[in-house]
Amino acid sequence: MARxxxxxxxxxxxxxxxxxxxxxxxxxxxxxxxxxxxLANKCPHEGASLCRGTLVGLAESDGPGHYRxxxxxxxxxxxxxxxxxxxxxxxxxxxxxxxxxRQYAVSVEAGSELLKGPYVLETFQVAVEENYVIIEx
Amino acid sequence: MNIAIREQKADPxxxxxxxxxxxxxxxxxxxxxxxxxxxERWRKHQATFSNHVRQALSExxxxxxxxxxxxxxxxxxxxGGPPGSDLEFMRQQHLDLNGVEYGVLIALRNGGTQRxxxxxxxxxxxxxxWQVEYWLDKEPRLRGSLAVHPExxxxxxxxxxxxxxxxRFVQVLLPPRMDEPAGRRRYWPIYEAAVRxxxxxxxxxxxxxxxxxxxxxxxxxxxxxEHHSLVPAxxxxxxxxxxxxxxxxxxxxxxxxxxxxxAWVPSLTWRLDKQWARLKEEVPHLTRKPSEYVRxxxxxxxxxxxxxxxxxxxxxxxxWIGWDxxxxxxxxxxxxxxxxxxxxxxxxxxxxxxxxxxxxAKALYGLK
Numbered sequence: 001m002a003r004x005x006x007x008x009x010x011x012x013x014x015x016x017x018x019x020x021x022x023x024x025x026x027x028x029x030x031x032x033x034x035x036x037x038x039l040a041n042k043c044p045h046e047g048a049s050l051c052r053g054t055l056v057g058l059a060e061s062d063g064p065g066h067y068r069x070x071x072x073x074x075x076x077x078x079x080x081x082x083x084x085x086x087x088x089x090x091x092x093x094x095x096x097x098x099x100x101x102r103q104y105a106v107s108v109e110a111g112s113e114l115l116k117g118p119y120v121l122e123t124f125q126v127a128v129e130e131n132y133v134i135i136e137x
Numbered sequence: 138m139n140i141a142i143r144e145q146k147a148d149p150x151x152x153x154x155x156x157x158x159x160x161x162x163x164x165x166x167x168x169x170x171x172x173x174x175x176x177e178r179w180r181k182h183q184a185t186f187s188n189h190v191r192q193a194l195s196e197x198x199x200x201x202x203x204x205x206x207x208x209x210x211x212x213x214x215x216x217g218g219p220p221g222s223d224l225e226f227m228r229q230q231h232l233d234l235n236g237v238e239y240g241v242l243i244a245l246r247n248g249g250t251q252r253x254x255x256x257x258x259x260x261x262x263x264x265x266x267w268q269v270e271y272w273l274d275k276e277p278r279l280r281g282s283l284a285v286h287p288e289x290x291x292x293x294x295x296x297x298x299x300x301x302x303x304x305r306f307v308q309v310l311l312p313p314r315m316d317e318p319a320g321r322r323r324y325w326p327i328y329e330a331a332v333r334x335x336x337x338x339x340x341x342x343x344x345x346x347x348x349x350x351x352x353x354x355x356x357x358x359x360x361x362x363e364h365h366s367l368v369p370a371x372x373x374x375x376x377x378x379x380x381x382x383x384x385x386x387x388x389x390x391x392x393x394x395x396x397x398x399x400a401w402v403p404s405l406t407w408r409l410d411k412q413w414a415r416l417k418e419e420v421p422h423l424t425r426k427p428s429e430y431v432r433x434x435x436x437x438x439x440x441x442x443x444x445x446x447x448x449x450x451x452x453x454x455x456x457w458i459g460w461d462x463x464x465x466x467x468x469x470x471x472x473x474x475x476x477x478x479x480x481x482x483x484x485x486x487x488x489x490x491x492x493x494x495x496x497x498a499k500a501l502y503g504l505k
Contacts, residue, residue, distance in 0.1 A: 046479040052211035079210035080474055082203060 001136055009108050009131035012036070015073055019051045022137050027104060029133060030055075030087050032074055037087050038104040038135050043078045044092075050101065052079040058093070076101075105136040154490075155236040156477050157498035159438045160341070160395050160466035161279075163242050163272055164221035170271070174263035182256055189252045200350075200363040204472045212470030220470035224275055231469045232278055235477055238495065239504050240279050241307060242272055243341045243395065247284035249312060250344055258292035261285050265300045273305045280502065282310040282339050290326040297327070301334035307502040308337045308393060312344025313370040320374075320381030328387050337391035337436070337501060340374055342367040364473075371397030372405050379409065379430045382422040392435050393501065396468060399437040400445075403457040406431050432459055436501055438466035439493065440475040448482035452489075460489055464498040 006020040012031040019041060020027050026041035028051040041051050057072035075084045075093065084093040085101050092099035111130045165171060172180055188195045204210060206219050212230065214223035221227065232240060244267075248260025261284040268281040283306040285293035293309075300306055309331045317323060319340070331338050349356045350366035357363055371394050384390060409427035417423065423430075437458065445451055455463055468474050477494065485493070498504065 046474075046476040048209075048476070049211060054210060080472060080476075082472070 004135045004137060005114065005132050006038075006135050007133040009036075009133055012133070015055060017051050017055075020135075022104075022135055025137075026051075027135065028076075029106070029135070030076070032087050035088075036106045036108060036133050038106045039076070039085070039087065039090055040102040040104075042101075043080070043083060044099050044101060045078065045081060045083050048078050048080040050076060050078060050085070053077050054079075055087070056084065058084075107134045107136075108132065109134050154477055154494060155238045156465055156494045157502075157504065158231075158235070158237050158240045158467050158469065159393070159464045159498050160243055160440060160468050161227075161231070161240045162221045162469065162471060163227075163244055163268070164219050164246075165267065166218040166222045171260070171263045171267055174266040175259055179256055179259040182253075186253075190250045191252060200357075200360040202360060202472075207471045209470050209472050209474055224272065227469070228276070231467070232276070235467070237278060239498070239502075241339075241498075241502065242268060242279055242281050243310065243339070244268060244282065244284060245341070245343060247310070249284060249286050249310075251286070254286050254289035254292065257286040258289045258296065261293075262296055262300075265296070265306070269303060269305070273303075280305055280307045280504070282306065282308050282341075283336070284310050285327065287311050287315045287324060287327065287344075290323060293327045294330040297330040297334055297336070301336060306336070307504070308339035309334075310339050310341060313340045313342060313367075313374045313394070313397065314344035318373055318377035318381075320377030320379070320383050322381070325383070325386065328383060328390050332387050332389050335503075337393055339393045339395055340371070340397070341395040342370065342397055367397050368401050372401060375402075375405060375431060375435060376409065378434075379427045380420055380423070382420070384430045384434050385422055385424065390434060391501065393438065393464070394435060395438045395466065396440060397437065398441060398443055399439070399458060399463065400443040400451070400454050402431070402435075402437065403454060432462070436462050436464055436497070438464050439480065440466045440468045441473045442475050442480050444482070451481070452483065452485070455489075460492050461497055461500075463493055464501070465494045 004022045006022065007018055007029055012018050012029060014031050014033055017028050017030045020029055028039050028041045030037045030039065039050060041049055043050055054077050055073045056075050056077045057069045058075055059067060059069055061067050074087055076087050077084050085091065086093065090101040090103040108131050111132060114132060175183070192199045198207070208220035212220035214226040216223055216226070231237060244264050247264040248257040251257030251260065264284045272279050273281055283297060283300050285296050287293065297309055309327065311327070313319065315324065328338065350363045374394065378384065378392065406428035413423065413427050443451060465477065
């Protein structure tokens, strides 16, 4: 398990995502209301690129004729067949136990901490005054 | 820490699989693309009266779709225009990426549902000429489907005779929902012309104008209700064509049902055979059990694939239908696209793979 610096914290605005590649794997990095989440960029159903999907809310109902939209922007909807995944857990809304997207641990570190190591910085110029998003993989 | 950050682009799939895709939807960049193929008389008609189909909101589909233009969210060309309108983008995103050896174009919105049948037939002709110039001349992997207006058999026969001279048209395209069931004799001249031209009939889900998807019990509320109605529409096609005796009259007629799914086929043929044994006196023109006509004359494309919890059960259904009658299709660029790498959830052995993904379609459409 290594820690990979994949983005500057301020380059992904809330509600946006960024596609990164770590160890040859495509990973979608999402900023949901200031929190970062990392999901494999591959739908478990038929393999679509999830970063091309849209962040949606959850349409819920207690019965016919009653509707409410909750959790706006927290569910990732696949660009093909519309499978919805909870970005916070990777679980499918319809089939949470069997269908889920692989998640990776994410943290945000200050540049001043990163410069202490044990990171090895090859492609990133780290500035002391900025924050960075780290994926563990 | 060795991080590459890049924009997403399509990498060729690491797959040796090549496919014949029996359902690709090309689209005009704008309706103006067809103008140059329309005679002046119909250009004026279009400018003055526009379209007339049997539904409200003639420029859209009768049920609101869950994605814009029914398309995959990632299928909008980067250079603008609607999904399916940019050949280079289609090459990158689908033909190259998914190993498409041949792709059969199904041009929807082709004029075949216009109430003014002369205008509709003129649009069909324009769509056929557009397919040749915009797609077939530019991309050797693509094949066309010959558009005709089903309610104008005289015009349809003329167009089959004209356009079928181009051997890149591999079938005559009709919708399963026409003004009458597909086996009625008003459509027989079209079947006769198709047989004479050596072409199968391709029936792609559509022709919804004016017909509730519930087949007579009223208008449904939801798109989810309408989407599966491709099943009863195709069942009505099979039932009508078999029972009206179409295949007794045209023993060489072949019909491909496109985007109609297929898991329903065995139960329909069991039921038809059962009733035929009791009621055949009503249809003495049939010389064989209904299931035998189905087995001999119908082909089925795979998308939108049926997804039973136990994926092996799908293979049982395919065995009952006949492995030589099933042909892979994606429906690109529509949202319910099937990806050739993941569409079958259980392992398929190589001979069956080859039949489904290539050989059956090549045999039906005469592709080398």
